[in-house]
Amino acid sequence: MPPTPQEKTHPSGDNRFKLLDRVVTKHQARGDALIEVLHAAQGIFGFLDNDLLIYVARGLKLPLSRVYGVATFYHFFTLKPKGDHTFVLCTGTACYVKGAAAIQKAVEHRCGVKFGETTPDKRVSLVSARCVGSCGRAPVAVLDNEVAGKLTPESAVGKIGEWLDIPGEAAA
């Protein structure tokens, strides 16, 4: 008897796994759809923890080493949870030439963590991107999916202040 969708679902009963199952089925559980499935998994769960990677490996009938290898090779996949807000600083050439390094320093100083990390209170994640393709408006950062252009260290720190509800800084 072929397995029913219920049997495939994760033992935790988390419904989000059903969404993921649908993506796996759409790709006919083919191993070459691994990257697509990981994109979907990260979209659904926010990040890829070990349990999720094992689930994907089983779903696509791939060795876990292959799934882990792919998940860690590509920058886009994250194996750690993100904070409530993400500050993605573009470090592309145009932004670099226009002073992204100063913004990086100011923001790191403000948050007390480096890019690639999340603040201990899980409120802000700092991420650096290679180029978001909005070079015309350099220096650029993507703040919770919204592109903000022509930033200065002050305005960048101000945005983070807004997230942290510190009115004095928001005005800066």
Place this chain on the structure above:
Amino acid sequence: MTVEELKELAEKELERQHQYKHRITYCSAAGCASCGGNAVRDTLAKTIKARNLEKDVEIAGTGCMGLCGEGPLVRIAEDGALYQRVDAGIAERIIDEHILQGKPVAENLVDTTNPFFSSQMKIVLENCGTMDSERIDDYIASGGYEALAKAVTEMQPAEVAEEVRRSGIRGRGGAGYPTGLKWGIVRKAQGEQKYVVCNADEGDPGAFMDRSVLEGDPHRVLEGMAIGGYAVGASVGFLYVRAEYPLAIERLRLAIKQAERLGLLGNRIFESDFNFRIDIRIGAGAFVCGEETALIRSIEGKRGRPRPRPPYPAEKGLWGAPTLINNVETFANIAPIIRRGSAWFAAIGTPKSTGTKVFALAGKIRNTGLIEVPMGIPLRKIIFDIGGGTPEGTTFKAAQTGGPSGGCIPAEALDLPVDYDSLATVGSIMGSGGLIVMDSTSNMVDVAKYFMEFCVDESCGKCVPCRVGTVHIHGLLEKISLGNGTTDDLALLEELCQMVKDTSLCGLGQSAPNPVLSTLRFFRNEYTELVRAPEGFVPAGTPNEQPLTR
């Protein structure tokens, strides 16, 4: 769908457009969308509704209009007036004053006679700014899919490949391999199943040409891929797009669906026995995946690591089958070549670099944005006429092309014609089209270090010269830039660069030292100012005390 039906569709769409007295287009590409473009669209729509103009005025979101630094941009189709820095208030005034009273809103009007516009020549971007990016009918009305119809119904596959060869077009991804030659090889390669792959993994920091084409005119790329499929005998195409371009992915998905619905992709295209379908594959943020063998591995769902060539993908590519891989801009040129003929295309540009090239102008330059110029145009013209030169108070120092694989071109070489071979003579490459201008405030050692840091991060780790070499080059640059380097370090740096260049497996490693080598070649003084003689070294005829330069 037959050729007649395609023509009918085009006429019907033109008729629909002519019903309107006015057509307002706004830039819906990512650049303008990121600075309030969507709000402008909403205000335009709202104002048109409020003034009861829905029957007279059409609004359409188009591809990149070029002047990205001054967005959001809005254009009035009938008189070609272009507005910059439009906000809600200006949008309302455009309707009330320009459309209703025929009086342009002077303060936001762009002077379209200035060289930024007049020096350009648009082939790839011909529809950007006029055509609705999300409507296939509009593309068909602008002559879209005519080339595919011509190829499939009037030409043999070999003729199509020959036509592309005769046009002289070279790969727009950067290396400049003759496209027609590649098509010929894949066509002749043995194999039941062949594939067409479009490389839209635009990883160069500072480059956004492919993004603009995909967002602004997605059908043009699909049509080019389908013509490629017909010419080489492939029935499946993959479009490999970066995950960082969500809008492009969305538009491509929509475009594929529209083309499939009209039978322009799928089975029995134009009632021939040619079948072609296109799937999207989304990248996941690895620069090395722009290298063709790494890209193939990534489409197969593996770690994107390159492999030695030969065999080239043209013979053994995706799942071992012959695979045609071209860049977005290359495919975007195919439809015009087939539609207007190879002779027309070959007459543009220089004899060895034909056609046009799209550049993304950014950095310390007044007019940042997207431009398309004929090949062979002097660099000076691009930077000073089109780009408007560097911002006030600074002077031009270098132009960087080719991203982390390219080099810096100094002011002495500004009269160089921009084509594949001339750029190679100064140690740079055409690259995919990122052109970043640096002025007197940029420190070239830091620039080299910046690119090397990028390569350290992006090296896939498969071969030793690239994995280890880039780290050590970066270390030496760091040491030198902090003023701790010696002349010995400088010599070691040069030796190491040459070694990494000569012995790396793929294009990433082989070209990674280019930014260092080119800055060493043209801005050596910036390095020598920072280094001192090694310890214990006493130049002849000087006192024992060796002054430190820094």
